[in-house]
Amino acid sequence: MTLEERVDDVSEIVTEKPRVSRPRVMDEVTEAIASDIFSGRYKPGHSLPTENELCTAHGVSRTVIREALKVLAAKGLILTRPRIGSVVCEEDNWNIIDAQVLAWHASNALGDKLFDAILEARRAIEPLVAEIAASRATMREIADLEAACDGMANAGEDIVVFSRHDIAFHQTLYAASHNPVFRQIGGMIDAALTATLRATAVISVDHRTNAVVVHRELLEALRMRNQPAAREAANRILDLAAHDLEIAKKNADS
Numbered sequence: 377m378t379l380e381e382r383v384d385d386v387s388e389i390v391t392e393k394p395r396v397s398r399p400r401v402m403d404e405v406t407e408a409i410a411s412d413i414f415s416g417r418y419k420p421g422h423s424l425p426t427e428n429e430l431c432t433a434h435g436v437s438r439t440v441i442r443e444a445l446k447v448l449a450a451k452g453l454i455l456t457r458p459r460i461g462s463v464v465c466e467e468d469n470w471n472i473i474d475a476q477v478l479a480w481h482a483s484n485a486l487g488d489k490l491f492d493a494i495l496e497a498r499r500a501i502e503p504l505v506a507e508i509a510a511s512r513a514t515m516r517e518i519a520d521l522e523a524a525c526d527g528m529a530n531a532g533e534d535i536v537v538f539s540r541h542d543i544a545f546h547q548t549l550y551a552a553s554h555n556p557v558f559r560q561i562g563g564m565i566d567a568a569l570t571a572t573l574r575a576t577a578v579i580s581v582d583h584r585t586n587a588v589v590v591h592r593e594l595l596e597a598l599r600m601r602n603q604p605a606a607r608e609a610a611n612r613i614l615d616l617a618a619h620d621l622e623i624a625k626k627n628a629d630s
Contacts, residue, residue, distance in 0.1 A: 405434050406444040410480040413453055413464055424454065424462040451477050475567035488625055494572050495621060499614050501561060502546075505553045506594060506610035510603040513552035520548045521595050529588045538584055543570050545591055552598070572621070583620060590616055 409430070412418050425433065430441045445462055448454045452469045456462040471477050472490060481490070513521075527541030550562025594609035 401436055402440050402443045402447075405436055405440055406447050407480055408434060409444060410448060410453060410477070413448075414481050418464050420464045420466045422464055423460075424464065426461060453477070473564050473567060478567040478571050481571075491572055491621055491625075495614070495618060498617070499611075501558070502549070502614060503607045503610040505550055505555075505558050505562075506598070506606040507603045508555060508558070509549055509552035510598050510601055510606035512554045513598050517548055517552040518595070518599055521545055521552070521598065524548060525588060525591050525595055528584070528591065531584070539570075542587070542591075549594075572617070583623070587613075587616055587620075 409418075409424070418424055424430065424445075427438050427441050427445075431438055434441070445454065445456055449456050449462070451474055452465055452471045454462045455465055472481065509517075524541045524545035528538055528545070531538035531541065547562065550558055553559065590609060590612045594606060594613060597603075597605035597609050
């Protein structure tokens with residue numbers, strides 16, 4: 377640790393405010409800078425303020441700022457070079473399926489482009505996953521899928537509960553493929569899936585009832601080991617998701 381960093385640390389200790397743990401402070405500062413990037417305050421190709429300016433803006437030491445910048449760089453949001461500073465990366469370099477990045481992005485309103493990309497990826501993957509799961513799902517996994525369907529059906533108007541069970545259904549579906557690659561992909565898109573399901577859950581109870589119906593169709597296809605029916609049901613789920621996504625977009629614009 378440099379002398380300058382030690383002085384910064386001491387200045388934090390002697391302040392009259394209660395000391396907050398560094399990990400918590402660092403997380404808050406990291407999220408704040410990320411939010412400024414996602415909101416467009418710091419645009420791709422443009423430099424972030426200097427470390428000293430960021431210290432002043434956030435009221436923290438250079439050590440905290442440097443730790444925050446390391447996290448942002450690891451997630452592809454910025455590129456830091458000696459003597460140059462930190463530059464915001466182009467959006468194509470952002471690790472948008474990272475759970476933390478997606479959470480930061482969601483707090484600034486996920487763009488239609490990203491929602492559409494997530495749905496497109498699901499369309500390419502989930503019907504095949506469902507088809508494979510129809511021949512490989514264990515009785516325990518089928519029971520877990522049924523429990524998730526029941527949870528969705530019994531959620532009533534509670535969007536959070538509905539989304540939680542919807543997410544659990546899709547997580548179990550990927551696991552039921554018993555394909556390590558698909559399971560890894562399922563884990564990678566988990567955060568993206570969570571964001572889209574929660575966004576599209578903000579619809580009427582009638583529409584959520586339709587979602588329960590098509591999820592049960594997929595469940596029954598898996599139970600009967602009917603692979604074509606499983607693929608077809610998965611496609612119907614995604615058709616409904618696309619419809620609900622359009623409703624969510626219109627609600628956001630109104």
